[in-house]
Amino acid sequence: xxxxxxxxxxxxxxxxxxxxxxxxxxxxxxxxxxxxxxxxxxxxxxxxxxxxxxxxxxxxxxxxxxxxxxxxxxxxxxxxxxxxxxxxxxxxxxxxxxxxxxxxxxxxxxxxxxxxxxxxxxxxxxxxxxxxxxxxxx
Numbered sequence: 001x002x003x004x005x006x007x008x009x010x011x012x013x014x015x016x017x018x019x020x021x022x023x024x025x026x027x028x029x030x031x032x033x034x035x036x037x038x039x040x041x042x043x044x045x046x047x048x049x050x051x052x053x054x055x056x057x058x059x060x061x062x063x064x065x066x067x068x069x070x071x072x073x074x075x076x077x078x079x080x081x082x083x084x085x086x087x088x089x090x091x092x093x094x095x096x097x098x099x100x101x102x103x104x105x106x107x108x109x110x111x112x113x114x115x116x117x118x119x120x121x122x123x124x125x126x127x128x129x130x131x132x133x134x135x136x137x138x
Contacts, residue, residue, distance in 0.1 A: 031072065033120045037102040038067045043093040046136060049086040049105060056136070069135050070104075075113075075126035084108045088136070106132055 044058040044066055084107035092102040102117045110133040114125045
């Protein structure tokens, strides 16, 4: 009797650990896709989200600085935005002649972003854990 109870408890614990590892792996999978996209970015175009007006274009010289300031390794998945509206749209390019291959939307609070990478991530929202208020010198 005791032996079967211990086996059942161990089986439940193994199942819980397996479920947790699957969940953690799924969330880190998105961060890996984002990391690859940002690391391969050579040009970033910054747009005002509402008007769609191009604010600035950042080339290879400044792209790495922007990627470092984004600190994507500290993002955490989020379900809510607390009413924030979209403020900026970043379109990421591998070179001048390519179409954008990823988009990042920054929200008014500068604490949330959403990421869209066609066929990989469809508008996943993240809390940045650091304010992006001074990300662009505007």
